[in-house]
Amino acid sequence: MIQHATIRPIGLVPGPQSEHGNAVRLAGGMIYASRFAVVLRRDGKVVERWLASPDTIAEVIGNLPDGCGAEAEAQWSNLTLAHPPLALGARTIRLDQPQVMGILNVTPDSFSDGGAHDSPDAAREHAAAMVEAGAGIIDVGGESTRPGAKPLWEGDEIARVVPAIEACVAMGAAVSIDTRKAAVMEAALEAGAHMVNDVSGLAHDPRSAEVVARAGVPVVLMHAPGAAGEDLHEGGEYENVVFEVFDALRARRDAALSAGIEAKNILLDPGIGFGKSLAENLALINALPLFHALGHPLMLGASRKRMIGALSNEAEADARLGGSIALAMKGMDASVQLLRVHDVPETVQARNVWRGLRDAALTDFADLPG
Known part of the structure; x- marks a missing residue:
């Protein structure tokens, strides 16, 4: 059985202030994300989906099945990564x-x-x-x-x-x-x-x-x-x-x-x-x-x-x-x-x-x- 967790930004907003600061800058660009779908796949099939915000994402990742948490943590870090020129x-x-x-x-x-x-x-x-x-x-x-x-x-x-x-x-x-x-x-x-x-x-x-x-x-x-x-x-x-x-x-x-x-x-x-x-x-x-x-x-x-x-x-x-x-x-x-x-x-x-x-x-x- 192969399991993967994937984090998909689904709520994009004009700026962090529109969500009282509860939004992250997406990939170091000019777009901010406030809601995310954390999707669990098992053998290629979607089996579960959770909604999260920046202030709840840690809890959602922490409750993922064994072996999926590290992958999700890396993806969360990547979503907020600012890329050099x-x-x-x-x-x-x-x-x-x-x-x-x-x-x-x-x-x-x-x-x-x-x-x-x-x-x-x-x-x-x-x-x-x-x-x-x-x-x-x-x-x-x-x-x-x-x-x-x-x-x-x-x-x-x-x-x-x-x-x-x-x-x-x-x-x-x-x-x-x-x-x-x-x-x-x-x-x-x-x-x-x-x-x-x-x-x-x-x-x-x-x-x-x-x-x-x-x-x-x-x-x-x-x-x-x-x-x-x-x-x-x-x-x-x-x-x-x-x-x-x-x-x-x-x-x-x-x-x-x-x-x-x-x-x-x-x-x-x-x-x-x-x-x-x-x-x-x-x-x-x-x-x-x-x-x-x-x-x-x-x-x-x-x-x-x-x-x-x-x-x-x-x-x-x-x-x-x-x-x-x-x-x-x-x-x-x-x-x-x-x-x-x-x-x-x-x-x-x-x-x-x-x-x-x-x-x-x-x-x-x-x-x-x-």
């Missing part, structure tokens, strides 16, 4: 507020832009526009990961991404390489990339974890059910997608730590749209605060995803701005640190307005007694 070249990316990562696809078969930026000049121009608009990081990818896309030879992928990376570095941008191949990671880092974004969670290429550990750079570990094979979307069958993705990310995190990657360099992504149905994607997005219990910064990549089209009369990828902003805002409300998006100016504007609202919320009750 990312040092990416000359840029410092603070993680106490949402940051925007701009997508630069240098591939002719991207689902979102159909190869609009796969020439060197077009890539450079688009990257410069995203940096000017406020993107903290540029994420360069040379292989399409849409359903049905054919795997790309690593040599072709390197030829696509290296010129784009060099151009981004030359303009002073913080650069991430979006790849699942160790050889591409090595070439990208040599070209000046500062971090790795692996859609396979370092499961696809047996050398990738070694490459990242040796370089000492941050890495995003994303969940995809077919991560170890060629088709990332294969095998997406879940009984409880939220807890199964949570467990899978924990396993990939532990594998990364065992490979020598420092905890401070690990970020996690639940993999919206990868081997998941519309209902499962929605469940994951609604459960985003839970993933802070793993103790690492989170990235959300929901921009222009198929789920938006499914909820909006099958809108084409380039007509999904409204839905993309809605999902980005949901991520901000969950204290997600990185938002990976196609539409940088619009997302940055939404983030800035959102931050203004959060700052104002901290003084909403300033004149009340007590």
Whole structure:
């Protein structure tokens, strides 16, 4: 019999004063949590659930079955963990507020832009526009990961991404390489990339974890059910997608730590749209605060995803701005640190307005007694 206890924040509030101080700052960000569901699973099945607040959580954890208390204590500590900034070249990316990562696809078969930026000049121009608009990081990818896309030879992928990376570095941008191949990671880092974004969670290429550990750079570990094979979307069958993705990310995190990657360099992504149905994607997005219990910064990549089209009369990828902003805002409300998006100016504007609202919320009750 295998038992796990998981702490899920379910009551998010504008600030601690709205709960008379009985709220905690979630993951060091601009969101506060006042209520939590402590969920007990036995052999993968949910068997019991308790509600707790910051002043009762110790009692609830203390009453958990033997073997579950230490895990729950660690998760409670993780939920309130403030993450240090990312040092990416000359840029410092603070993680106490949402940051925007701009997508630069240098591939002719991207689902979102159909190869609009796969020439060197077009890539450079688009990257410069995203940096000017406020993107903290540029994420360069040379292989399409849409359903049905054919795997790309690593040599072709390197030829696509290296010129784009060099151009981004030359303009002073913080650069991430979006790849699942160790050889591409090595070439990208040599070209000046500062971090790795692996859609396979370092499961696809047996050398990738070694490459990242040796370089000492941050890495995003994303969940995809077919991560170890060629088709990332294969095998997406879940009984409880939220807890199964949570467990899978924990396993990939532990594998990364065992490979020598420092905890401070690990970020996690639940993999919206990868081997998941519309209902499962929605469940994951609604459960985003839970993933802070793993103790690492989170990235959300929901921009222009198929789920938006499914909820909006099958809108084409380039007509999904409204839905993309809605999902980005949901991520901000969950204290997600990185938002990976196609539409940088619009997302940055939404983030800035959102931050203004959060700052104002901290003084909403300033004149009340007590």
